[in-house]
Amino acid sequence: MHEFDLIARLKPLLPSNDFVVAGAGDDCAVLDLGDLGHHTLLKTDAVVEGIHFTRDADPERVGHKAIARCLSDVAAMAGQPIAAVVTLALPPGHDAGWCEALYRGLCRTAARHQVAIVGGETTTNPDRVLVNVAMVGRVPRGRAIRRSGARIGDALFVSGELGGSIAGRHLEFEPRLAEARWLASSVDVHAMIDVSDGLAGDLRHLLAASGGLGAEIRAVSLPISRTARERERTGDLAKPALLAALTDGEDFELLFAVAPSDAVRVLDGWKTMFPEVRLSCIGRITADPAVILCANTGIKPMPRGGYEHFHGTP
């Protein structure tokens, strides 16, 4: 069973209460804990050896990745991260120096974003290392940017570059916290999500959350990473770079929708504020629920499943 099918089956079971502003189904949960100025964000996420990092990966970079994934989710709500707790599940007798290095990387990234680490549980996972980070953040009341607010005609933007993250960037990416908070303070962002499963997949999540809208994406506007292009040229197993940009995952960039009348303001302001981070207008939201990829060679549907369906039909 696919992860998303399982989540869909489980979601109706989940109890709620009066503290919940937004439950499961967005980048973070949103809670009202009584602060008159803010809502509270809550997120949990894990990285697993052999899945999200290899055994020989630099532990400092693994620690960075473990917390930066949560930070990226807080960014996607335009939030401010505040504090995190860590569960470190280890094989018995695991090297203490490795654990310290992991914590050094994790704490350095936390400190850079003024996040406190307020608890560090350790437990046993006999076969491999697993690191879970749970984070609280905050956002001005009612100003969390959800996945669900995209409107027909909205311009779609994506930050940074996409594809080929597996070559190293997945251990080094910087969560787009400053960019997201600038966006939220500068323009009415209708919907936002962080690109963790690949643009094709996460765009679909945003469209589904926004009531089943569709999108037209211009292939020529997609910010394909240099790494993805190089991997296409040199790698034996590499996907075409366009496919990599759509489906590789672990980009941790921001995908967001604004009214078309705000598009130029977003591009100009971003260029001034973040001259070193690319921002691309990649297409627009449509009423037709299909997701269409418009290329020089013609128009074709962007498959629902991303990678699985697209692979082999470049």
Added chain:
Amino acid sequence: MHEFDLIARLKPLLPSNDFVVAGAGDDCAVLDLGDLGHHTLLKTDAVVEGIHFTRDADPERVGHKAIARCLSDVAAMAGQPIAAVVTLALPPGHDAGWCEALYRGLCRTAARHQVAIVGGETTTNPDRVLVNVAMVGRVPRGRAIRRSGARIGDALFVSGELGGSIAGRHLEFEPRLAEARWLASSVDVHAMIDVSDGLAGDLRHLLAASGGLGAEIRAVSLPISRTARERERTGDLAKPALLAALTDGEDFELLFAVAPSDAVRVLDGWKTMFPEVRLSCIGRITADPAVILCANTGIKPMPRGGYEHFHGTP
């Protein structure tokens, strides 16, 4: 390297900020997120197949245990649990019915304590199931009960019965939330901890956090569970029941210290409020940092490490 040694090495690395009221080292972290009436509690905890439950355990009870462990930590701060997020790490192709049953158990316990489940991540752990629960709660400002406030002469109490939890109770225990909140509202509780590693170990945590105090425990007052006694009588591998009560772990009872002048009020009030839950006064806090076990047969030190050192020398 022992879990607690690793934590001690890592603790100085952890960044803090102005939101932190109490960081790592208590049952929950305490944060000030701006609610004028409350502080926020944050906790994370994991259960792992083969460590905290067996592969053939009833998944509903595993789900109960996964969240009840966090609830017990919120109870130990005299807090109110509010919301939780779940990380479910599964081998590929794991039975979806099993996952649903786990969530049913988890959600039923959450709902019974008015806790919302506001996110459910799934990820891959190839060899075994791991369930991490992260929880936020709240407590009236400045009223979180820490481990660190025990004073010389305080009376020590423990709820329920101890030992033999492995026979089944570890999957069924009810976190002492109502009891803890009643205590906090009725008397000045100086220090409290939940007994998860065994009374001998957790008492030592409370004493260390309180500035290196000691304790005298009366063996005859320890609430040894019927299960621990039966296991001693019938089991091949069982420990003596007294040793089991001191070191088995996973009791999830409350251990707390109050002024001796409050002791009778606590016992009387508890009996009225919670007639079905035993409460035992097991000893007192001393200035001498040793932890002493007083039995009919004489006095002996309670070893620091609990189980490891005590085993074989009943």
